[in-house]
Amino acid sequence: MKKIILILFCFFVNINFANSLIEVDITRGNLDPLPIAVSPLHVDPKSEKYKEIRIKELGDEVSKIIENNFRDTGLFNPLKKDAFVQKPDIAHLKPRFEDWRLIKAQALITGKLLVKDEKLKVEFRLWDLTASKEMMALAFTTTPSNWRRVAHIISDKIYERLTGETGYFDTRIIYVAESGPKDQRVKKLAIMDQDGSNTKYLTLGNELVLTPRFNPASQLVTYLSYFRNLPRVYLLDIETGIQEVVGNFPGMTFAPRFSPDGKKIIMSFAQDGNSDIYTMDIESRVVEKITEHSSIDTSPSYSPDGKYICFNSDRSGRQQIYVMNSDGSNVKRITFGSGLYGTPVWSPRGDLIAFTKVRKGKFYIGVMRPDGTGERLLTENFYQEAPSWSPNGRVLIFYRETKSNSKGEGFTAKLWSIDITGYNERMIVTETDASDPSWSSLLSN
């Protein structure tokens, strides 16, 4: 995976920050998505062949990826291309605004690309059709194999310009791919682009693997593996494929996550019937015990500034969420509602903690402030858990399992995402059944 290349941005037109331009408000559920036209990118006829990439169709393909990204946010409504009135190359020079307004588009994306000397050059523009103005123009050069990432990066730039928030399209999801009957499930680590394409399997399925999590700062992943029937936390470098066990613990280690700077792993260690929370510094291997309590303490997650840790514990008698300082001091229970609370995950923005709630036989994904106030349940189902945040803290991905019948049939596990407003719940299509998703940081940062 050494293909993470340098992308050269060159701003060739100043971004226009005039106030009158269109803006998308993403703080509320958007019931009136912005109509946007994504013109196919014009492919320069001087383009040369490059490996197996179908150059002629590349302009269409890139625009389709951008369209799908925008549709999936729930904030935009990409218009059908058969209504488009201008050729891509001409529209890219200067659109006839009145023609595009006729099809009710409010924003237009145009672009062109050239594949030459083993390089892909792409430029695109974003037009405000209401104000008849160019809002943004960017160009960059990369290796042609990265064309999908180019589409995601363009999507991120436009999303940022229109919403004022960082995008999350040039990202990946690591998860557990599942197959086989429920009592003989085969589980493999898998990684895919955020939109479900480019799936790669990272383990063979010989041993049980669970709960992979991305390092926010690198290409490392931490997860639980039952290699040689010893459940332990492992580190995997997804560029080199090198795996190693984390620490030298005499019993099960599980529930790993990275610290926000990526330098530590926080996890549970279970011994003699008691699970406590520990950290290990990846470089020095120094292990620290963070909680000391005879109850189950697990599912730890750092606040983005690294100062606090949220976790779940049944020290009150039932599974609830607690927050403490990162050295383990000042433990405070934050959930007091009816039901059980688990899997707390701190938002990368710091403002919310996402969690799983179990109440009266139903499972909920919800968010609350780090002091436990403002609880909002986003979705209810027979079984769902393990939310993971998009890097901009706007979207949660989680997994959902269906009920089996009395013969144990009909079981499925799928990945779902939902906007933190509670709108736009949708399933992410994966090649196999899937669980335990973890969202990467933006790759192009």
Add this chain to the structure above:
Amino acid sequence: MNFKINLRNIVLVILASIVLSACSTARKASDSTSGDVYTGKDTVEYLASGVPDRVFFATNRSSLTTAARETLRKQSTYLRKNKDLSVTIEGHADERGTREYNLALGEKRANAAKDYLMTYGISGKRISVISYGKEKPVNTASTPLAWSQNRRSVTVKVK
């Protein structure tokens, strides 16, 4: 007319038999659990004649019931007689909890069984534990009965 009455009788008989069979299956389910701890024999295997291999737990609990203690005493007697034998105790949870909590819970259940065997004189060196959380259900249905059978610790001979 006669025909009509007959038909109605037949319908009544069918309805009655459906209701009766529903009752009998319902009774069967409640017969095999106490509280929500499984007390039946359906998924149970045996280490030797009369020595069940597993004990069952209440939801989110790892304390041993009276029946569980009885089973574990039988296991300890068997292990005292077979001094060369080592065992692994597998701890399991049902599918109605979060994955990580269930891993911890499975570990706690397996250790509850291990501790009890040790109080009956079995050396801790002969007993290893492993938690599978909710990963290895013995009954794959999504029913209260299946969940009660899956909340278990199983003593397995090490070959």
